[in-house]
Amino acid sequence: MSSFILRRLLAVIPTFFVVSLTVFLLIHLVPGDPIDSLMRAGSSPALREQMAAKYGLDRSLFEQYIIWMGKVLTLDFGTSIIQGRPVAALIAQNLPSSLTLGGTAFLFSSLAGIAAGVLAAKYYGTRIDSSITSGILLGSTIPSFWLALLLILVFAVWLGWVPVSGARGWSSLVLPVIATGLGGVALVARVTKVSMIEIGRQDFVTLLRAKGVSESRIRLQHILRHALVPVISILGLRIGWILGGAITVEVVFARPGLGSLLIRALNQRDYPLVQGCLLMLSMAVILGTIIGDIAQAAMDPRQREASK
Amino acid sequence: MTTIVSESRRLRLPVSVPAVVAGLFIVLLVVSAVLAPTIAPYAYDAQNIEVMNEAPSFAHFFGTDEFGRDVLSRIIVGAQTSLSVSVTAVGFSVLTGLVLGSVCGYFGGLVDRILMTVIDLTWSFPEILIALMLVAVVGAGLHGVIIAVAIAYLAQFTRLTRTQVIQLKKEAYIDAAVNLGASDFHILFRHLLPNALAPVLVAAMLATGDAIILEATLGFFGLGAQPPTPSWGAMMSSGTAQLFVAPWVIIIPGCAVALTVIALNIVGDALIDSLDFRNKAREG
8 A cells, every 4th residue: 555655656756747847838938028027128238137147037948947946845936926925925825715615515516426326326217317317417517607607696696695705604605615516516426326327236236135135225335335436536536626626616706715816817917826826726636636546545455456 | 126227229219309409409509600790680799888788678689788789699609709719629639639649559659658648647637727727828819728728638539549549459450451561551540540530529529518618718717719709708707797787698608608518418428329339438
């Protein structure tokens, strides 16, 4: 097991390299020389060189990358151009809100998805199944930001049950969680349903029935347990989405968070902030995927063997 | 006790009623997008201060927006933007994926390992995050969105083609072609690719649906089509300010996105069922 964890962690290094290189190059691919915007008109070329040297822009791209990387590893992402504050501080300030939303949405999509999948499998071929299945299709095809807007319209404006936007108290969390999690619910429900049906066809289930075990006990204690293996692997992939999956919803609900920070920075061309946010969100994806892999390997020894 | 009836997909009729309806909807949508300026009842950018934020009526089936522009006309012209962007992007993605995937699957080796490592890397990222990263690099606007969406789906098609090619490579007729002295190029493009194509095309149909959502999302953030060009996402973006006064400005484009994506999914699923390669097209 520990060698599995080590191998997975080693595999992160190239991933981190590629992601960080992309994020680093971002600022160099953008048209326009950053020095130009710092210089006053009519400045001497000597002053220009001096400025370039001050910001390390006279060195080769490779050297610049190493320097930047060194700073990033000490959590120094530079200073936001528009807000004039350290990027790391802005990220730290917005991270808890994103984690709360993403984490709750993850829980919601796991529990509601498994429940819906089990129900659909139990009533396979009936109206309950087909309504759940069409619900799944609907849930996976509507854009989450649109769902968010509709939820605001119905529950906050017309019914007035919850606040329209912001992040005060748990009641302001309900709608964002539903909007973020519904796509996940659909995915989890679909996998659970297929897996429940497949496991239900196996011989040991017939044996359990022959032994006279009650139907609900067979479903919840025996079939579900085996059926959860592929579900867990899907959920493992989704852990990485906890932060990145809520970007759109954060913006719509005007909640503080990495997503709304990133979109604002993109629209204001605040590149140090864009870099910091993208790097953070990507790291969260990578980290989440590893946690998912390890959880899966801990549950299923075949996974550990397969990756050797 | 519930008994589970095993489906025999091969025996089922290839088309069902929902699939036909969905197919007709897509045809109708494509035709109206192509003919957009001719069939739209008003010019998409014609402003009319007298009918600002008006609810749906006979004069304006889907109501009007904050500038008194006809929402129906903007939906029709917006379909042009949304469809052409997603189809172009997925087209690029499929073509590149076919080439990369077949080269990787056929030749294997170091190139395959390096490419697959990179592909697996993008695999675990949410598409919206990849797209935002790329839009940050290439810049906002329709070109940026096309590139971002194309690259966001590249991994899927490369993997799918690769798996197909690796499976087909074991078939006897490929051995026969090798023994007859056919060149790698000939085997790849005359024998392997045509047979690997069907699942890739169905996956492309499903991906087009996802691409429409992604395009709408980027448009909603103001990173896609720039005003006054209408796109479904941009329409919803400008509608947020009017959410309380004129909700139809947001509801209608959202319905357009949802219906299109659902229709594409139904047709795609029907094709998968009738062609019986569910596992191949879904897993990739």
